Amino acid sequence: MTARVTFNRSIPAELRAAGARGLLLGAEHVLGVSSDRVPLDEAALQRSGTASVDEATMQASVSYDTPYAVVQHERMDQRHAPGRRAKYLESALNDSMSAVRDVIAAQLRRALR
Numbered sequence: 001m002t003a004r005v006t007f008n009r010s011i012p013a014e015l016r017a018a019g020a021r022g023l024l025l026g027a028e029h030v031l032g033v034s035s036d037r038v039p040l041d042e043a044a045l046q047r048s049g050t051a052s053v054d055e056a057t058m059q060a061s062v063s064y065d066t067p068y069a070v071v072q073h074e075r076m077d078q079r080h081a082p083g084r085r086a087k088y089l090e091s092a093l094n095d096s097m098s099a100v101r102d103v104i105a106a107q108l109r110r111a112l113r
Contacts, residue, residue, distance in 0.1 A: 018111030020053050022104030023060035027051035029099055030062045034092035038064065039072045039080045062089060 031051040038046045048065040064073075072078070076086050085091070 014111050015108060016055070016058065018107045019058060019104065020055045022107030023058065024051065024053045025107065026096075026100035026103045027053065027060040027062050029103060030089075030092050030096050033096050034062065034064075034089045037083065037085055037088040037092060039078070039084045039086070039088065045069060045072060062093070064089065 028051045031049050035046050035049055038049070040046060045064055045066050045068070048069065049062065050065070051060070051062050053060045073086060073089060078086060080086070
């Protein structure tokens with residue numbers, strides 16, 4: 001299960017670096033929010049979460065790497081502990097969009113000083 005955010009590629013190197021930092025910080029924010037929502041049994045799914053940035057393509061990813069990550073994300077009919085739910089990554093990304101934009105903007109502002 002992966003969520004991606006893409007950043008424009010045609011920008012100066014110092015702004016690309018700032019954008020990559022902002023993307024990583026934003027992805028880490030989404031990872032934190034989704035980790036608080038991911039269904040728990042033995043916490044393997046939660047521990048498998050990672051945030052990364054591909055600086056060549058300026059894409060950030062948040063992913064969970066277990067054989068059942070997609071099933072847990074998509075199956076709306078499964079019961080979960082309080083605060084835990086299906087759509088843990090999608091809802092975290094949707095709920096975090098303004099915070100992610102703010103983090104990226106802050107990194108770009110720092111680079112422009």
